[in-house]
Each structure stands twice: as structure tokens, then as C-alpha cells.
Amino acid sequence: MTPDGDEADPNTVSERTTQRAPSDDPETRDRPSGSATMASVTETKPPSTGSSRTTSGGVGERVFRGLTTGSGLVVVAAIALIGLFLVVQAVPSLLANNANFLTSPDFNTSDAGNLRFGIRDLLAVTLLSSLMALAIAMPIGMGIALFLTQYTPARLARPFSYVIGLLAAVPSIVFGLWGILVLAPAIEPIAQFLQTYLGWFFLFAPGNLPVLTGTIFTGGIVLAIMILPIITATTREVFAQTPRFQIEAAQALGATRWEVIRMAVLPYGRSGFIAASMLGLGRALGETIAVLIVIRTATSPSHLSLFDGGATFASKIAAAASEFSQPLPTGAYIAAGLVLFVLTFVVNALARVVAGGKVNG
Amino acid sequence: MAKRLDLKDVDIYYGDFHAVQNVNLSVPPRSVTSFIGPSGCGKSTVLRTLNRMHEEIPGARVEGQIQLDGEDIYARGSDAVAVRRTIGMVFQRPNPFPTMSIRDNVVAGLKLQGVRDKKKLDEVCEASLRGANLWKEVSGRLDKPGGGLSGGQQQRLCIARAIAVQPDVLLMDEPCSALDPISTLAIEDLIGDLKKDYTIVIVTHNMQQAARVSDQTAFFNLEATGKPGHLVEIDDTEKIFSNPTERETEDYISGRFG
Numbered sequence: 131m132t133p134d135g136d137e138a139d140p141n142t143v144s145e146r147t148t149q150r151a152p153s154d155d156p157e158t159r160d161r162p163s164g165s166a167t168m169a170s171v172t173e174t175k176p177p178s179t180g181s182s183r184t185t186s187g188g189v190g191e192r193v194f195r196g197l198t199t200g201s202g203l204v205v206v207a208a209i210a211l212i213g214l215f216l217v218v219q220a221v222p223s224l225l226a227n228n229a230n231f232l233t234s235p236d237f238n239t240s241d242a243g244n245l246r247f248g249i250r251d252l253l254a255v256t257l258l259s260s261l262m263a264l265a266i267a268m269p270i271g272m273g274i275a276l277f278l279t280q281y282t283p284a285r286l287a288r289p290f291s292y293v294i295g296l297l298a299a300v301p302s303i304v305f306g307l308w309g310i311l312v313l314a315p316a317i318e319p320i321a322q323f324l325q326t327y328l329g330w331f332f333l334f335a336p337g338n339l340p341v342l343t344g345t346i347f348t349g350g351i352v353l354a355i356m357i358l359p360i361i362t363a364t365t366r367e368v369f370a371q372t373p374r375f376q377i378e379a380a381q382a383l384g385a386t387r388w389e390v391i392r393m394a395v396l397p398y399g400r401s402g403f404i405a406a407s408m409l410g411l412g413r414a415l416g417e418t419i420a421v422l423i424v425i426r427t428a429t430s431p432s433h434l435s436l437f438d439g440g441a442t443f444a445s446k447i448a449a450a451a452s453e454f455s456q457p458l459p460t461g462a463y464i465a466a467g468l469v470l471f472v473l474t475f476v477v478n479a480l481a482r483v484v485a486g487g488k489v490n491g
Numbered sequence: 492m493a494k495r496l497d498l499k500d501v502d503i504y505y506g507d508f509h510a511v512q513n514v515n516l517s518v519p520p521r522s523v524t525s526f527i528g529p530s531g532c533g534k535s536t537v538l539r540t541l542n543r544m545h546e547e548i549p550g551a552r553v554e555g556q557i558q559l560d561g562e563d564i565y566a567r568g569s570d571a572v573a574v575r576r577t578i579g580m581v582f583q584r585p586n587p588f589p590t591m592s593i594r595d596n597v598v599a600g601l602k603l604q605g606v607r608d609k610k611k612l613d614e615v616c617e618a619s620l621r622g623a624n625l626w627k628e629v630s631g632r633l634d635k636p637g638g639g640l641s642g643g644q645q646q647r648l649c650i651a652r653a654i655a656v657q658p659d660v661l662l663m664d665e666p667c668s669a670l671d672p673i674s675t676l677a678i679e680d681l682i683g684d685l686k687k688d689y690t691i692v693i694v695t696h697n698m699q700q701a702a703r704v705s706d707q708t709a710f711f712n713l714e715a716t717g718k719p720g721h722l723v724e725i726d727d728t729e730k731i732f733s734n735p736t737e738r739e740t741e742d743y744i745s746g747r748f749g
């Protein structure tokens with residue numbers, strides 16, 4: 131009763147992403163039709179041949195477990211060491227800081243004897259640009275994923291996903307150049323419009339730049355395009371895995387296509403979609419070179435407007451990289467880097483909580 | 492309510508593959524018709540054309556006429572979604588919406604039809620769960636997700652969901668094959684009750700089950716793999732199991748098949 135033709139697709143997908151939803155996997159596989167039964171027979175074979183070679187299997191098992199545990203530990207240790215490195219380098223500068231690290235909008239490290247640096251504006255610009263990117267990319271990413279999995283025949287969906295994948299391969303620097311040279315002037319009228327009519331709302335209020343190009347607004351759009359492939363690709367894969375019997379349950383009740391999506395596809399893919407979005411957010415938070423090129427530096431503090439300029443953590447650090455010679459000013463940037471590190475960590479942890487442990491990246 | 496189904500010269504294809512050939516049969520209202528036959532002979536395929544689920548498969552198509560009380564469900568003006576709202580289906584694998592509450596599962600079909608009245612929904616929910624013999628077990632936890640029930644309970648939940656919209660016909664594709672004997676009996680009893688109000692078509696591999704629950708039985712067969720399946724005969728269940736007209740049927744029923 132299960133369509134044999136459709137069988138191949140979900141199965142290969144679930145093969146690739148087994149760790150994402152282990153509990154759902156046997157469900158998608160265990161099918162009544164001939165081909166599925168064959169598949170499950172071949173799948174159960176290896177363990178039985180393995181058990182006939184108990185001794186070598188036992189040693190191999192232990193070696194393998196040692197290796198995997200070891201490599202797991204290496205990763206944890208590496209992360210811990212990076213954190214430690216950042217802390218050790220940052221502490222002396224934080225102690226020598228003459229401004230409030232959390233609330234000061236300044237980032238003045240030119241005089242090593244009088245460090246005045248705070249992350250207020252870095253945090254504001256980072257969050258505003260990343261969240262704006264997310265706000266744009268999430269609905270579009272979901273829309274594309276739904277379009278590709280629910281509305282397009284497979285033979286058209288494949289090339290389309292391929293093109294979106296290509297978007298992920300475009301170097302950041304190209305996005306940056308395109309953003310400032312092409313996109314920024316093109317969207318200036320929109321920015322102007324928003325500021326004129328929605329200027330009473332703080333996000334669209336006049337910012338700290340004399341112009342309306344190269345703002346957080348521009349940067350957010352560039353970032354949205356950059357994270358779109360991540361969100362789309364992962365979400366598409368999760369949506370494509372929606373068990374056929376769930377979809378049929380909705381169809382058999384007389385659900386229209388959109389109702390099928392609402393009743394079967396979205397509940398199944400929700401956590402995967404959120405996880406994908408968080409991966410995208412992580413990418414946006416850490417994006418350096420495109421932001422450095424697109425968002426203009428500002429001389430006055432942030433107004434918490436999308437038409438502000440300024441720098442994100444990453445772009446601020448990158449811009450100063452050539453001056454990392456004296457330990458104390460360098461430490462100030464490292465402290466900023468540490469905050470970014472913690473921020474991405476928190477985002478990842480949140481993603482895990484929201485997705486119920488289903489994030490695999 | 493319960494309507495009759497007539498299949499006239501029905502041929503079913505998956506792309507180029509001719510899956511089922513020339514089926515003619517009638518399902519009278521308020522009765523149970525069972526489909527039996529070897530694997531791959533097209534029982535599920537025929538069943539799925541009866542509520543136009545078949546056409547969800549790319550390339551799949553149907554020729555001939557399938558009439559619900561004389562009206563062709565494949566007629567040009569008729570809409571597959573509308574057909575499915577009046578012809579319910581229960582699948583081999585229990586498939587409640589796992590994250591939806593039990594209550595929402597039961598009334599999902601009604602909500603699709605635009606019923607919003609909370610009181611009406613609650614009434615239908617209770618009546619359907621009682622109808623599906625599940626009310627006693629779940630009345631205290633209607634807000635819990637449907638995925639949290641046992642397999643047998645889930646299947647009865649799916650039956651409740653299917654009958655909540657009071658369909659003209661209820662189709663069941665091996666509804667008990669994933670269940671233990673006790674749940675199976677519960678569902679067989681349920682089918683006996685439901686046929687007072689509904690027209691039921693059930694696919695089963697279990698001949699005792701076909702003999703127990705159905706009024707008439709259709710035997711499908713196929714000459715060889717790759718050849719289309721066809722209807723060998725359809726007759727009163729009693730006759731099929733005691734004195735079938737066709738030799739093929741007798742061989743299959745007595746286990747001398749193949």
C-alpha cells in the first residue's frame with residue numbers, strides 16, 4: 131500500500147540524518163510493502179553475523195568505543211581550552227578598564243594606559259543585525275522548504291535546492307561587496323520610506339549615521355541572504371522526512387494541501403525548523419567580513435535603530451586585528467570575543483532546549 | 492449517511508504499471524465487505540481509489556467509474572478533498588497526529604469542515620470515542636497527546652477520528668494487522684457495531700477475521716507478479732468460505748495457494 135516509488139526518497143534522507151530523530155526512524159522504515167521489508171531484513175543482518183565473531187567483535191568494540199570517547203573528549207577539551215585562553219587574555223584588560231564593560235558604548239583602546247571599552251553597542255549591533263536577518267530568513271526559509279517539499283514535483287525540487295545550496299558556497303566577501311555596492315543603494319528608498327512613516331518606532335528612528343546606506347538594515351538583509359541556505363537546506367530535509375502515514379492521515383480526513391502542512395508537516399518539522407534557524411542565527415552572530423564591509427562605522431553611540439551604523443563583535447575585532455601588538459588593548463578585543471563566544475553558546479543551548487535535543491550541528 | 496458504492500470496469504495504473512484490471516463490484520450500504528487475496532494483488536490499491544487517495548501518488552490514475560449512491564466520485568466537477576470528507580479511511584498503521592491532544596485528534600476532521608462550536612465538538616468527541624470503544628480508557632486524559640496511547644488504543648482513536656465526521660463509507664486497510672488479539676477482537680466488535688450506521692470496506696489478510704466481520708467477501712488474485720491483479724469473485728462471506736464458485740478462491744482459502 132505504501133508507494134514504492136516514494137519509498138526510496140525518505141529512506142535515503144533518514145539514513146543521512148539518523149541522529150536527528152532516532153525515535154522516528156524505525157517508523158519511517160518499517161513499511162508493509164515489499165521493498166521496505168527487504169530493506170529491514172538486510173538491515174538486521176549485520177548484527178547476527180557480528181555476534182558469530184564475538185571475541186574479535188568485543189575487542190573491536192572496545193577499541194572503537196575508546197576512539198569515539200577519545201575524540202569526543204578532544205572536542206570538549208578544545209572548547210574548554212579556547213574558553214580558558216580567552217578568559218586568561220581578557221582578565222588583565224578588564225581589570226585595567228576605566229569604563230563599564232557592559233554598559234559603555236565606547237571602545238577606546240588607543241591609549242594602553244587609559245583603556246575605555248564597553249560592549250553595549252557591539253552587542254546592540256550584533257543582536258539587531260542578526261535578529262533582523264533571522265526575522266527575514268525564517269519565514270522565507272520555511273516558505274521555500276515547504277514549497278520544495280510539498281508543492282514542487284521532485285524533479286523540479288532537486289535543481290532548485292541545488293541552486294540554494296550554491297548560495298551557501300558564495301564567499302562572504304562577495305556578499306559584502308554586493309551588499310554595499312548594489313543592495314545598499316537599491317534599498318535606500320525603502321529605508322527612507324520606513325523612516326518617514328514608521329520613524330516613531332525606535333527600530334526605524336533616525337540612527338547615528340548621516341546616510342541611510344550601509345546601516346544595520348542593509349547588513350541584516352545581507353545576513354538574511356547568507357543564512358537562508360542553512361535554514362532552507364536543513365528545514366527542507368526535516369520537512370521531507372515527514373512520515374508518509376502522517377500526511378495520509380490528514381489527507382484521508384479531507385485536508386487541503388495547506389491543511390496537510392499544518393496538521394502533519396509543521397508539527398513534525400517544527401523543532402527541526404527552529405534548530406535550523408538557530409544554526410543560522412549562530413552563523414549571523416559570528417559573520418565577520420560581510421558585516422565589516424556593509425555596515426559603516428559610527429562615531430556616536432547607538433540609538434538602537436536599524437538605521438544605525440557601528441560594528442558587531444566580530445567585525446570590530448576583525449577591523450582591529452592589525453593592531454594586536456600590545457597585550458592590554460588586545461585583551462579588550464579578546465574580552466569582546468569572549469562575549470560573542472558565550473552568546474553563540476547560549477544560542478546553541480537554547481536551540482537544543484527548543485528542539486528537544488534534536489539539533490545535530 | 493451510509494451510502495452504496497459501485498465500481499464499474501475499474502482499471503488502476505501506477506504510471507505505466509497496470510496494477511488492477513477490470514473490477515466490477517457493489518458494496519451495499521450498512522454492510523461490511525472484506526477484500527482478501529495474496530499480497531500484491533491490489534487490495535490496497537482498489538481501496539485507495541475509493542476515497543481518491545490513490546491520486547496522491549505521482550503518475551497514478553484510475554479508469555472506469557466509481558459511484559457513491561450513483562454519483563461518480565471521479566466526475567469532472569468533484570473534488571478529491573470533498574470526497575475524502577465523506578469517505579473515511581483507517582490505515583494499517585495507527586496514525587493519530589502524535590502531538591495533537593486526543594480530543595483534537597478526534598475532532599480534527601470536523602474542524603477541517605469548519606465546525607468551531609466548542610460544545611458540539613465536545614459532544615462529537617465523546618460520542619465518537621464511545622463509538623470506538625475508547626471512551627472509558629481515555630475520558631480522563633483527553634488533553635494528553637494522541638501519540639501517548641498504546642497501539643491498539645491509537646487504532647481505535649483513528650477509528651473514532653474517522654467516524655467523527657459521520658462518513659458515508661468507512662474504508663479500513665488491514666486495521667488490525669499491527670494489533671494484539673485482544674485489541675483485534677475489540678476492533679472486530681466495533682466493526683460489527685459500526686455497520687449499523689456505516690458502509691464498511693475492510694482489507695484483511697486474516698481469513699477468520701473476514702469470515703467473522705463481513706457480510707460479503709471479495710477475493711482478488713493475480714496471475715503472476717508484474718501482471719495486473721483482478722477480482723476473482725465477490726459473494727456472501729458464508730458462500731465464499733464454504734462453497735466458492737471459483738476453484739482459485741477455494742485453493743486460496745484452504746491454503747493451497749501458489
Ligand SMILES: Nc1ncnc2c1ncn2[C@@H]1O[C@H](COP(=O)(O)OP(=O)(O)OP(=O)(O)O)[C@@H](O)[C@H]1O
Pocket residue numbers: 131132133134135136162505508510528529530531532533534535536537548717720
Ligand atoms: N506507489 C506505487 N507505485 C507503483 N506501484 C505500486 C505502488 N503501490 C503499489 N504498487 C503496486 O501495485 C500492486 C498492488 O499493490 P497493493 O499494495 O495494492 O497490494 P495489496 O494487495 O494491498 O498487497 P498487501 O496484501 O501486501 O498489502 C503491487 O504490484 C505493487 O507493487
Ligand SMILES: [Mg+2]
Pocket residue numbers: 131534535536664694
Ligand atoms: Mg495492502
